[in-house]
Amino acid sequence: MFDQRRPLLPMLDHVRGKRSAVTCALKCDNACLGDVCNTSSNGYLRDIVAGELSRRSALGLGLASALTLAFTGGAAGRAEAVSSSNTKLDFTPIRPVDKLVDEFTVPEGYAWRPIIRWGDGLFDDSPAFDLEHQTAAAQARQFGYNNDYTDVIEIPGTAGKRAVLFTNHEYTNEGIMFSDAQATADPAGVRAVARAAHGLSVVELERKNKNEAWRYVKGAPLNRRYLSDTVYEFTGPAAGSALLANPSDPRGQEGRTVRGTLGNCSGGTTPWGTVLSGEENFNGYFRTSGTSREEKRYGLADKPTNRRWELDDPRFDTRTPDYAHEANRFGWIVEVDPLDPTSTPKKHTSLGRFKHEGANVRIAANGRVVAYSGDDERFDYLYKFVSKGVYRPGTGKADREHNKTLLSEGNLYVARFAGNSPSSEVDGSGKLPSDGAFDGRGEWLPLVVDGKSAVAGMSVEQVLVYTRLAADLAGATKMDRCEDVEPHPETGKVYVVCTNNSNRGVGSNAPADEANPRRQNRDGHIVEITEDGGDQTATTFAWNLLLVCGDPATNQSTYFGGYPADEVSPISCPDNVAFDSSGYMWLATDGAPSSIGYNDGLFRVTLEGPERGKVEQFLSVPRDAETCGPVVRDADRHVFVAVQHPGEEGTFTVPNSYFPDYVPGLVSAGAAVPAEAVRAPRPAIVQVLPAVHAKK
Secondary structure (H helix, E strand, C coil): CCCCCCCCCHCCCCCCCCCCCHHHHHCCCCCCCCCCCCCCCCEEEEHHHHHHHHHHCCCCCCCHHHHHHCCCCHHHHHHCCCCCCCCCCCCCCCCCCEECCCCECCCCEEEEEEEECCEEEECCCCCCCCCCCHHHHHCCCEECCCEEEECCCCCCCCCCCCCEEEECCCCCCCCHHHHHHHHHHHHHHHHHHHHHCEEEEEEEECCCCCCCCCECCCCCCCCEEEECEEEEEEEEECCCCCCHCHHHHHCCCCCCCEEEECCCEEECCCCCCCCCEECCCCCCCCCCCCCCCCHHHHCCCCCCCCCCCCCCCCECCCHHHHCCHHHCCCCEEEEECCCCCCCCCCCEHHCCCCCCCCCCCEECCCCCCEEEEEEEEECCCEEEEEEEECCCCCCHHHHHHHHHCCHHEEEEEEEEEEECHHHHCCCEEEECCCCCEEEEEEEEEEEEEEEEEECCCCCCHHHHHHHHHHHHCCCCCCEEEEEEEECCCCCEEEEEEEECCCCCCCCCCCCCEEEEECEEEEECCCEEEEEEHHHCCCCEEEEEEEECCCCCCCCCCCCCHHHHHHHCECCEEEEEEEEECCCCCCHHHHHHHHCCCCCCCCEEEECCCCCCCCCCEEEECCCCCCEEEEECCCCCCCEEEECCCCCCCCCCCCCCHHHCCCCCCCCCCCCCCCCCCCCCCEEEEEEEHHHHCCCC
């Protein structure tokens, strides 16, 4: 039987605020409790300056170049302001919702409707969801569990009446998915269902007009599940490498294909209409020897996994000689074509291997494709990829097929930040330096350039498979868990979401610095980057902190871009980012203000003008849940979110949530109860729209 309480106890006193210890155990294998993976001695901000002078002198770049990097400083230059005064998505911000409340809360005048839930059938032959009698065969034909990254992509030529919804499924909580009777009688069957509930889903949506809520279409031709046995193709320089090959590989396919994708978190949608999904906390699925430097750097260990998949499939135990490199096949950016159900999904080695939160693409002025990605681990790094090939803006099939190859070859960089304030003014308290901003300069350090390794002692294949080790050697800046990293579609500024790092400045861990200015940073912050010259391919940039998050009523170390702290919605642990057509940023959270404990939500942030830094809460998700995958279509006044792990701290017998099929007499959330309502929490994709439209 899967025991959800056994691995959780070590986290119970470590977790503060709203986030569940169950989530910590199941999502990331208690990463914040274990040893810090990054034990490198990389410099921090002011300490970089002297070393940078020496390094650049040795490279013949000269003193002036070094000083420009280290001291040009100042807040990132403002691009032309994006108008936010004519948005159609107007609302009165909601008040924070206490973490004990099991409701999905939206502003007055809006309503919410689930589009699709865990267990809903995707195909004509999909069986009805039966909570008490689940099977792997049924789950393989149904919507998966714990949906995270989400996008709604309209199908060309359908006048906005048909679309595909993509989502990934990050992890499972068997403790609330299965009854004790089923878990005891058939533990192998429970594990098989859980494997089938991972992966990815694509499902068609339809509506009669833009004012109506979307509905999913069972049996539609584009519907697809990507499962643990789905074949993925590796691309890029590491494809075919011995580091990705197992002795068990079929002849001719050594290191070129892999079955399945694991731990998918956020993602991004490309200009050519494919979706990128980030393999994040893959390490918790594998039992390894745990002795090598590479294994330790990626959090791989010699211990039974929480889910025990190694009991059913030997590839999850890399101590088995036939699968020695299986763990190396995970930790990549995955590209999927949701408009072609016959296509083979790709894992792009050129973007490096680490705990990808996701990847987001912008086309540079010279046509190169630039993809930003964060490594979601304490004290790990921020990365950028620049393609070798050039984007084709045409709409023909040949142009799209060409663009689908652009992430296969290019240059990979990692970020180093330098502050412009005296170290004495960055004391870990979060107090602003005397110049009134946390800001400075930065550089993109090369890891792979023009097909060659830029890291001494490492081959290209080693840099891409063991990217964390390469970035250590390059001298990157240790960050507070870079999660979503997104360039603004209009200004080109890049927003780096640092969700939290409770170990910052603790013991021998890295101290606070100007880019990560708080000790025990439990609430997170947002870095705003402006690439030099507005060129997305530039190797230097200016940066500043847009937000230093928290509840200003109880936390004096907050900062909201200069906006009055007593006039914002409290926000903590920012995670996913979206932008609307009016220029606003939207932030989804994974851990409400730690000092009080509210439910997570979705927040709108003003980026330019006199209200820069203003935070307004739009919605709140149910008890124990995380807000994921926001999609904001302000022209239609429609907002989509993925609600992940509702009721995480409950049990099958005593649920902690009844989302989204709220049962009258138990919980009132203002949503209709479907006839097939299940008295258990079900992760779901939700659409929020004007109440008058929801009635249609």
